[in-house]
Amino acid sequence: MKLSVALWSRSEIMTEPVTIATGATPTGAADEQSAARAVQQMFDEIAPRYDFLNHALSMNIDRLWWRRTARAFRGTLSRPDCCVIDLCAGTGDMSVALRKVGPEAKMFALDFSHAMLRHGTTKFIRRRIQPLEADALTLPLRDNSVDLVVSAFGFRNLANYDAGLREIFRVLKPQGEIGILDFSEPGGLLGKLYGFYFRNVLPRIGTLISGVKGPYEYLPASVHKFPAPDQMLRRMEAIGFYQTNWTPYTFGIAGLYRGKKR
Secondary structure: OOOOOOOEEHHHOOOOOOOOOOOOOOOOOOOHHHHHHHHHHHHHHHHHHHHHHHHHHOOOHHHHHHHHHHHHOHHHHOOOOOEEEEEOOOOOHHHHHHHHHOOOOEEEEEEOOHHHHHHOHHHHHHHOOEEEEOOOOOOOOOOOOEEEEEEEOOHHHOOOHHHHHHHHHHHEEEEEEEEEEEEOOOOHHHHHHHHHHHHHHHHHHHHHHHOOOHHHHHHHHHHHHOOOHHHHHHHHHHHOEEEEEEEEEHHHOEEEEEEEEO
């Protein structure tokens, strides 16, 4: 499938009223703390089958998304002194893609799911990637210490989106870059067809293969709640990021948000 090459700036995206969306809210979560615990438990449960399900349910398109995202930051990654954080890294597929582009970069794969990091151990060892078990909302990193923070399909699961952006902004060096790769909801006929698959077919397949019901019912709900591109860019700008833009991948099924720290 050919990937879209369009680059959308904030001004080119149709403006919509901003809706209040603090962060992920799995079923039964009453506050940010319980939401974070629920998300952590879900990912711990599906960790053994996570990689297989990602590739199967996306028909391997996810691999193209990771590679394209890594190439988007080639300039930063090519610096030998570059420090990179793969935020909400899971088992490390985004980390591996980043390492291929930046062979000399100092790279950390950060996630708060111990099980996910454990299942990515082989990748981390082979690629000289340092796993780091920590919460994305309270990063154990100094201010102005990181050149690039990338999050692939994990930022959407944070209990507070703005708090996550503030933490990323805090640890980035001046002119440091942010990249958030995540799902979106495309419009038109394709959007309707994809929406039917995403809400009705994918959860059943995911539950059948993983043996765990909750996570794959939560997935489409989390995508629906996540801010639309225009809203997300405004959130980034409100935190202090500039040169923000969103690049749609595969007709808008996913997309990459980018920005720099002033």
